Amino acid sequence: xxxxxxxxxxxxxxxxxxxxxxxxxxxxxxxxxxxxxxxxxxxxxxxxxxxxxxxxxxxxxxxxxxxxxxxxxxxxxxxxxxxxxxxxxxxxxxxxxxxxxxxxxxxxxxxxxxxxxxxxxxxxxxxxxxxxxxxxxxxxxxxxxxxxxxxxxxxxxxxxxxxxxxxxxxxxxxxxxxxxxxxxxxxxxxxxxxxxxxxxxxxxxxxxxxxxxxxxxxxxxxxxxxxxxxxxxxxxxxxxxxxxxxxxxx
Amino acid sequence: xxxxxxxxxxxxxxxxxxxxxxxxxxxxxxxxxxxxxxxxxxxxxxxxxxxxxxxxxxxxxxxxxxxxxxxxxxxxxxxxxxxxxxxxxxxxxxxxxxxxxxxxxxxxxxxxxxxxxxxxxxxxxxxxxxxxxxxxxxxxxxxxxxxxxxxxxxxxxxxxxxxxxxxxxxxxxxxxxxxxxxxxxxxxxxxxxxxxxxxxxxxxxxxxxxxxxxxxxxxxxxxxxxxxxxxxxxxxxxxxxxxxxxxxxxxxxxxxxxxxxxxxxxxx
Ligand SMILES: Nc1ncnc2c1ncn2[C@@H]1O[C@H](COP(=O)(O)OP(=O)(O)O)[C@@H](O)[C@H]1O
Ligand SMILES: [Mg+2]
Numbered sequence: 001x002x003x004x005x006x007x008x009x010x011x012x013x014x015x016x017x018x019x020x021x022x023x024x025x026x027x028x029x030x031x032x033x034x035x036x037x038x039x040x041x042x043x044x045x046x047x048x049x050x051x052x053x054x055x056x057x058x059x060x061x062x063x064x065x066x067x068x069x070x071x072x073x074x075x076x077x078x079x080x081x082x083x084x085x086x087x088x089x090x091x092x093x094x095x096x097x098x099x100x101x102x103x104x105x106x107x108x109x110x111x112x113x114x115x116x117x118x119x120x121x122x123x124x125x126x127x128x129x130x131x132x133x134x135x136x137x138x139x140x141x142x143x144x145x146x147x148x149x150x151x152x153x154x155x156x157x158x159x160x161x162x163x164x165x166x167x168x169x170x171x172x173x174x175x176x177x178x179x180x181x182x183x184x185x186x187x188x189x190x191x192x193x194x195x196x197x198x199x200x201x202x203x204x205x206x207x208x209x210x211x212x213x214x215x216x217x218x219x220x221x222x223x224x225x226x227x228x229x230x231x232x233x234x235x236x237x238x239x240x241x242x243x244x245x246x247x248x249x250x
Numbered sequence: 251x252x253x254x255x256x257x258x259x260x261x262x263x264x265x266x267x268x269x270x271x272x273x274x275x276x277x278x279x280x281x282x283x284x285x286x287x288x289x290x291x292x293x294x295x296x297x298x299x300x301x302x303x304x305x306x307x308x309x310x311x312x313x314x315x316x317x318x319x320x321x322x323x324x325x326x327x328x329x330x331x332x333x334x335x336x337x338x339x340x341x342x343x344x345x346x347x348x349x350x351x352x353x354x355x356x357x358x359x360x361x362x363x364x365x366x367x368x369x370x371x372x373x374x375x376x377x378x379x380x381x382x383x384x385x386x387x388x389x390x391x392x393x394x395x396x397x398x399x400x401x402x403x404x405x406x407x408x409x410x411x412x413x414x415x416x417x418x419x420x421x422x423x424x425x426x427x428x429x430x431x432x433x434x435x436x437x438x439x440x441x442x443x444x445x446x447x448x449x450x451x452x453x454x455x456x457x458x459x460x461x462x463x464x465x466x467x468x469x470x471x472x473x474x475x476x477x478x479x480x481x482x483x484x485x486x487x488x489x490x491x492x493x494x495x496x497x498x499x500x501x502x503x504x505x506x507x508x509x510x511x512x513x514x515x516x517x518x
Contacts (some may be wrong), residue, residue, distance in 0.1 A: 012280060112358075113356075114355075114356075117351070117353065117356065118349055118353035118355075119353055119355050119356065119505070120351060121314075121319050121348060121349070122347075122354075122355070123345045123352040124317075124318075124319065124365070125319065125345060125346065126346075126367050126370070126419065127340050127365070127371070128366070128370045128371075133370070224297045
């Protein structure tokens with residue numbers, strides 16, 4: 001019962017924060033410095049790990065599908081399989097998970113500590129709304145960076161798959177035919193589909209992490225608890241939203 | 251702050267108007283604990299009101315009600331005749347609270363801490379902001395600390411930065427939460443002088459929570475003493491010389507009694 005109350009309260013305050021932050025969108029031009037700083041932070045912290053992980057995910061997709069198809073004859077479809085799975089599903093989900101771990105947790109920790117040490121209170125007495133200064137630039141930066149990260153994840157994953165497909169002895173298909181099937185049976189809609197997903201995930205993760213940080217109450221101990229809550233909530237939301245967004249886009 | 255230019259309202263460019271505070275029957279509870287019990291008093295525009303009282307008596311909570319960081323459980327808090335928590339007050343009255351712990355922005359340098367308010371409210375250009383900030387730092391002998399980060403400052407320096415940050419806001423109503431508690435006697439005297447000067451020259455209304463008797467006796471127009479969530483004394487500082495209430499007398503002039511120490515009286 002208490003947990004349910006807290007979840008409902010959380011949803012309510014998240015929606016409120018969403019409305020407030022969106023209302024401050026017109027202030028983006030004069031907060032451009034903050035926007036760029038947040039973009040840099042998101043890119044800087046997540047790009048290397050996104051590249052490494054998507055390479056391995058693409059590789060393992062190629063390996064598994066190649067293994068499953070050993071006795072089936074034509075293996076060119078591996079290109080299509082890796083291409084579609086990366087673009088529509090694993091690219092955006094993986095970027096979202098990494099965003100949670102690297103960016104969402106940092107946001108929750110930073111805002112929670114600002115709350116605990118009364119910096120948020122100080123902002124309010126200065127009539128500087130935290131939604132304007134702290135939340136809106138982060139949301140805008142996330143919306144800007146998610147497609148970039150996802151496209152990079154897709155590309156690296158595809159190439160990882162291609163390399164493995166060529167050099168694994170029981171698969172051994174040339175990159176040319178791997179990419180040819182991909183190009184033939186996939187269209188831009190598949191990639192766009194993934195980009196929309198990534199935008200939804202990123203936006204919700206950052207919003208929820210901001211909200212949990214800003215609503216921290218109590219002493220320094222609560223900062224750690226807020227981070228845990230933010231990460232868990234984000235991971236759950238990614239998986240739940242994944243289903244609904246996939247369904248909605250079909 | 252001798253330059254009359256700096257008193258102008260940054261939003262309207264009009265001269266600052268002093269604002270008063272009225273508190274009617276204010277009660278506040280946190281869960282089962284009643285921290286403030288039916289407090290009523292008012293602070294006139296341009297007055298310096300010093301609020302004293304033992305720690306834990308609810309002084310900080312009371313200040314937070316005036317800047318609408320806490321909402322009354324019952325009763326009303328009015329600033330300039332209007333509800334303190336209203337949007338209108340937030341937009342039209344410049345209030346600054348010097349937090350007990352400073353509440354400096356830890357991710358920003360001292361300079362940026364001070365410059366945040368004028369930048370966000372687009373008070374003047376960067377050059378004008380620089381002048382205001384450096385002047386406030388100078389007043390509090392902090393010129394050399396402007397590039398430092400809060401984590402590199404001592405407790406007393408943090409407090410002074412917090413005061414400087416509030417000065418840059420050019421508030422009509424200044425609230426100080428124990429501004430001199432971590433400062434040496436000379437710096438404490440400087441703070442008292444600043445508060446008095448703001449009143450004399452700019453009609454800034456000040457509410458000062460402090461245990462500093464020098465400050466109370468020298469600059470206060472009136473003093474209130476809060477004990478256990480109630481206002482047990484309210485009057486001019488001269489009356490503090492012979493308080494009628496024995497609790498007040500003991501609070502102001504605690505005798506150190508080694509034969510019969512207070513903590514032993516509690517045990518029996
Ligand atoms: N947010 C809060 N939640 C619960 N209790 C609080 C809160 N803030 C203050 N209190 C309690 O209110 C009382 C008064 O606190 P405070 O106003 O900080 O005292 P002081 O007079 O020393 O400034 C204390 O007993 C404190 O524990
Ligand atoms: Mg206090």
